[in-house]
Structure formats: C-alpha cells, structure tokens
Amino acid sequence: MxxxxxxxxxxxxxxxxxxxxxxxxxxxxxxxxxxxxxxxxxxxxxxxxxxxxxxxxxxxxxxxxxxxxxxxxxxxxxxxxxxxxxxQGAIQYKPLPQLKNQQGGFSTNWWGDLGFPNSTGSQNGTSYAIFNNINRLAIQENGKVTIFDTLDNNIGGVGQQQGGNYSVTFTSQYGTVNLNSLPIVSGGENNQPQEIVPQQQGFQNTIVEEAPFAPVINNEPVQEFVEQTSAVEEDIFAKIEKLAGLKDKGILSNVEFDNKKTDLLSRL
Incomplete structure (x- = not known):
C-alpha cells in the first residue's frame, strides 16, 4: 500500500x-x-x-x-x-486522488469518499478496506458495497471465514468482529437480528388470541353440588328455627341463642 x-x-x-x-x-x-x-x-x-x-x-x-x-x-x-x-488526527494519509475513467469522467475507489484506508485486500471475491482512523469498514461483494461503523473496534487482522454472509473475518482488540452487530452506514440491508418463526408447509402464521379462562365443567356434578348446598342451608335454617323456639320457651338465654346462631351461620 x-x-x-x-x-x-x-x-x-x-x-x-x-x-x-x-x-x-x-x-x-x-x-x-x-x-x-x-x-x-x-x-x-x-x-x-x-x-x-x-x-x-x-x-x-x-x-x-x-x-x-x-x-x-x-x-x-x-x-x-x-x-x-x-x-488526535495530527497524522493522516493524503486523500486519494480522483481517477479518470474510460468515459472521461472522474471516479474514486470502490469505497467512495472515505479517504485513504489503513489497509485493503481481497479474498475469495470479497474486497475490503479498513479505516480505523474514522471507524469504518468497507466490504465489496458481487459488486455491492457495504459500509460498516466499526464503533470502538481497531481492526488489525483479516482471515478466511467458512460460511456466513462474507468470506472474510476480521479481528480487533476484542477478538473476532461480529459484522452482524455493527451498524450499517450505507449499502446492505438492516442487519439487526430478527426472530424468524418457521412455517409448516400448507399453513400460515397466524396470531391466536387466547380467550379468558373458562373451565369446562360437567353439568351433572354442578347440579349435584347445587342440590347438596341447598340441603345444607335448609338444615341450618331449620336448626336456627328450633333454637328460636327453645329461646322463646326460656330454655335458652338470649346469649346462648346468639352464639349458636352465629356458629350455624358460619357453616354456610
């Protein structure tokens, strides 16, 4: 270079x-x-x-x-x-001169107006240019240029990657740089990870709203429960009436009657 x-x-x-x-x-x-x-x-x-x-x-x-x-x-x-x-920016490379193309116009390098890169290269059809002084990384693949913001990564190493979106991998002071975590400045698509729900063939993804909880109860047990409850209530009321008769006859005092009545009503 x-x-x-x-x-x-x-x-x-x-x-x-x-x-x-x-x-x-x-x-x-x-x-x-x-x-x-x-x-x-x-x-x-x-x-x-x-x-x-x-x-x-x-x-x-x-x-x-x-x-x-x-x-x-x-x-x-x-x-x-x-x-x-x-x-501090007190040491910088000179900007790249514009190059005259075959049509007589002027053009810059494939990474545009980012200036002079710290390093450039190409592996397996993927070209890259590293601009650590302005925190940028340019990648060109299949004629498409993507500019990444490298944040606080100082990229110092480049290697070959098996699989993934790009055929090259980059390392910084933090280790391997995950390109999917870097903001895209220009070119490319939004690289923020999105959750993808697989669809089964023949079905469409739909949103199913759950109905409020409504337990299904067999009608017969419910009816039986209601009948049992009514019988208990009738028995308690009958006992209270008998106690009232005993109070009227002077067998039970008012205090005794009230205590027994309260006890019976608490069983409802």
Whole structure:
C-alpha cells in the first residue's frame, strides 16, 4: 500500500524523530504500522529499532534485543507519542486522488469518499478496506458495497471465514468482529437480528388470541353440588328455627341463642 502522509503529518513525525534521535525513515515505517490499528498496536521489523518487535498501548513492549532496556524505552516512547498524534488526527494519509475513467469522467475507489484506508485486500471475491482512523469498514461483494461503523473496534487482522454472509473475518482488540452487530452506514440491508418463526408447509402464521379462562365443567356434578348446598342451608335454617323456639320457651338465654346462631351461620 503506497499510502502517503500529508505534509503536516510528515512534519509532526519529523519532530518526533528529532526528539528521539531516530531517522525519519524509521519513524515513517513505524507510523505506517501504527496506522493499521489507529495507534493502538504495532508489529514491526525495523533494523534501526532492533529488528522485529511488537508494541501495544498500555501493554508490553518487545524488541529484538530483549535485554536492551534503553531500546525498549525508546520504542515505547516513540509509539506512545505517535499513537497520541494519530488519535488526535495530527497524522493522516493524503486523500486519494480522483481517477479518470474510460468515459472521461472522474471516479474514486470502490469505497467512495472515505479517504485513504489503513489497509485493503481481497479474498475469495470479497474486497475490503479498513479505516480505523474514522471507524469504518468497507466490504465489496458481487459488486455491492457495504459500509460498516466499526464503533470502538481497531481492526488489525483479516482471515478466511467458512460460511456466513462474507468470506472474510476480521479481528480487533476484542477478538473476532461480529459484522452482524455493527451498524450499517450505507449499502446492505438492516442487519439487526430478527426472530424468524418457521412455517409448516400448507399453513400460515397466524396470531391466536387466547380467550379468558373458562373451565369446562360437567353439568351433572354442578347440579349435584347445587342440590347438596341447598340441603345444607335448609338444615341450618331449620336448626336456627328450633333454637328460636327453645329461646322463646326460656330454655335458652338470649346469649346462648346468639352464639349458636352465629356458629350455624358460619357453616354456610
């Protein structure tokens, strides 16, 4: 990828190189590595920085000369300063120039006006362009371009996927990126998951409203229950009448009659 930094970006990188006593070429190569992850990580192989090495924001710094602590401090300082500039927008690639097509008009790359990607590629007929600096991911498949908002994912890896909607898979600092969970900025269909209820052949999905609970009771037991209840009530009322007669004859006091009456009525 022949990405070119803006003049202001190159000047900021040159200031960092002078501050650490490192060549501008080494700082430029390191910055390209950092741009792939929007300044969050870098995997590089730069002779001036000890050969192969790795750096992660807030994590461990590894260099080829593992016992050279001074080199580790230098690489860590370089990466931190460059990372801050990238995230502040002080280091950017130049916008892509418009290309003249066969009809004499001008057109940009297939991803439109997103600018210069951190990385691009193509696998199994699917093209992709990663824009970590603006949190965008462009995918082109079968001539159809879909732009995703990558949220806070810094995409740094691309692999081959078996099955699914796309033939490629992407990884960020959180692991594998689930494209179905990313908002679609343009192109494609609404990718929010929807619950699909399978239909049986010959039937249509219908909404069935449940009727209020109404238990079915056999008429005969109900009638029997009503008859039994009526008999009990008649028996209680008959007893109360007998008690009233005993009270009138002076056999029961008013208090005794009221107590027995209350007891009998409570059985209804």
């Amino acid at each position: 022949n990405a070119i930094f803006t003049d202001a970006s190159f000047q900021n990188m040159l200031n960092v190189a002078n501050r650490y006593g490192i060549s501008s070429n080494a700082v430029t190569d390191l910055t390209h590595c950092l741009m792939n992850s929007n300044g969050s990580m870098a995997q590089f192989n730069i002779p001036e920085l000890g050969g192969g090495g790795q750096w992660m924001l807030g994590g461990m710094t590894m260099v080829g000369d593992m016992f050279n602590n001074q080199l580790k401090y230098t690489v860590d300082g370089l990466c931190n300063d460059l990372s801050n500039l990238i995230q």
